[in-house]
Amino acid sequence: MVSLDKIAHLAAECRFDSSGPAQGAALMGIDGAGVDAEKLRSLGEGTRHDVCASTYSPREKPLPGICHAFTQDGRCVSLFKTLYTNHCTHQCSYCINAIGCSRKTKAFSYTPEELARITHSLYRSNYIEGLFLSSGAGRDEDRITEKMIETARLLREKFAFKGYIHLKVLPGSSQAHIQEAALLADRLSINLEAASSTHMNEICSTKDYDNDILQRQRYIQQILKEGGRSPSVLPAGQTTQLIVGAAGESDEEIFQRVIHEYREIGVKRAYYSAFSPQPGTPLEKKAAQPLWREHRLYQMDWLYRIYRFRTEEISHAFNEDGFLSNADPKMAIAREFLDRPVDPNTATLPELLRVPGIGPKSARRIMAIRKSRPIGSKADLSAMGIAVKRAAPFLKINGWRDTTLEMWQP
Ligand code: SF4
Structure with a gap:
């Protein structure tokens, strides 16, 4: 794995480009000044809760920088994973980029040109096979979405980038922007974060679950339907992600939502991220969720999607309060069925x-x-x-x- 430190080091020394330090600096940075390593690190670390690995992976610390993901044909690819900006006016109580966080880090943003060049340089040097681009919403999600789209457009059109692009759709983005993004990306995703609008209200007062999130998922679904499964329209489909345990939801509530996502929205994959408290956020004193909870949800997901277990079988893995135990859910279901x-x-x-x-x-x-x-x-x-x-x-x-x-x- 290439760490953010290494990317920052390469950026500082302009070694992404084989065209030599002077030309490399001009290619890499703004006005030839080179890429700010602190920015690279901050925006990379800002994605630590965005999951792109397709299964639970035990971890002591999140590993921002280059992540691994699986394409629709099962190939494992390395992606440059970053925020476009860590500036955000939402009030998600678990997030260090939220407006209410008392220990906010310095705000950074890329320009589309700068981010496209970094990505292209990493790609050309065989460090990555694609880009996973998320972002804070800035002051205006449509403006930041335009910048993210511009980054993808520069990559595709100016740099003839053939790699994989996964773009996060920001809550509340316009339908027109989502359509534009779909023409450039391999995959679009919007994070559900919570299992229902009630749970969302517990952890974020500024996002409307039905309108800002579910409605945007339906826009992507419509694009995929209209594309008639054409391999050129979002070939890796849409995905989503939930934070496990931030809003006090049970595993069963999470899983019911996920089943709805698979059946009604047609998401390709749901990802789970165990809540861990961040200093300075309103939830900093809330207990971290054990990673095994995330792991057991991935096992349930596997049983549902790959083994095609029926919902009545799945439901037997939960206890009467709707939680999984730290044991193989398939074993519990086998004993019952x-x-x-x-x-x-x-x-x-x-x-x-x-x-x-x-x-x-x-x-x-x-x-x-x-x-x-x-x-x-x-x-x-x-x-x-x-x-x-x-x-x-x-x-x-x-x-x-x-x-x-x-x-x-x-
Ligand atoms: S929308 Fe919420 S989770 Fe995303 S960056 Fe803004 S505050 Fe953080």
């Missing part, structure tokens, strides 16, 4: 996928292998990469079963 051991020699794909320890790849491997020979033992399964220790209690192989589950004891 599997009414007899599964025979890998006869089970359907959905039945195999409901066994803990068996994922989509191993389920397909079982189905392919059993066409030529029966699966006769745990060792057979182990050789196929199945987590036999987890799977065995739920299996029956050629009449033999190994269950220690009380529910299936004779």
Whole structure:
């Protein structure tokens, strides 16, 4: 991973460009002055809660700078991840860029030309394959959106940039701006942040959940519909992100919202970011949410999207207060829904996928292998990469079963 420090160092020394320090400085900075390393660092660190990795990743500290994301074809790409500006007039009570934050950092902004050049230089030097551009709203979200669009336009038209561009849509951006952005970006996203308008009101008094966020999602959805799935219209679709635990919402409330997003809005992915308090914000004394909560939500997301678990199955993973425990939700669902051991020699794909320890790849491997020979033992399964220790209690192989589950004891 290339850290922000390294990018700042490269920027300060103008080593992004192979055209030499003097020319490099002119290319990199404003009026030939070079890029301000403090700005680069501040605007990079300002994105620490914007998630672009597609799964939970354990972390001691957020890692701003270059992040990794997955494209629609499953390829892992490195992205330059930054804010356009850290100036914002919204009052999100968890955010260090919010107007009410008592320890606000110095305000910085790029110019479109400057940011396009940095991105292009990083791209040309093979440090990145794309740009993940978010921003504070400045004094006016439409003005900042115009600058973000201009950055993307310069990249595409002036620098013939063929890399990936993910643009964050600012809450309340106009429909016309969203349409323009969609012509330049691979992916658009707008952060939901909260599970409902009631929860949003708990953490932000300046955003209208239905109008500023949900309505903008529908604009993107409409663009995708009108594009008729053309590969040139937002090929990576739209995504969203929620902060976990800032507004006191339960996991079930979060997940109900996410299911709605997948079904009704057509988002490609939802991302989860465990709340962590920031000094100087109104929520600085609120307890940080454990990272395992984020991790378990990603597992639930996987069960819903990839394993195609039904909502009534999913709902069994939550306790009566609507929270997940720090345990594999698939195991809890299997205990509730599997009414007899599964025979890998006869089970359907959905039945195999409901066994803990068996994922989509191993389920397909079982189905392919059993066409030529029966699966006769745990060792057979182990050789196929199945987590036999987890799977065995739920299996029956050629009449033999190994269950220690009380529910299936004779
Ligand atoms: S809109 Fe809210 S979360 Fe985004 S930068 Fe502004 S204050 Fe921070």
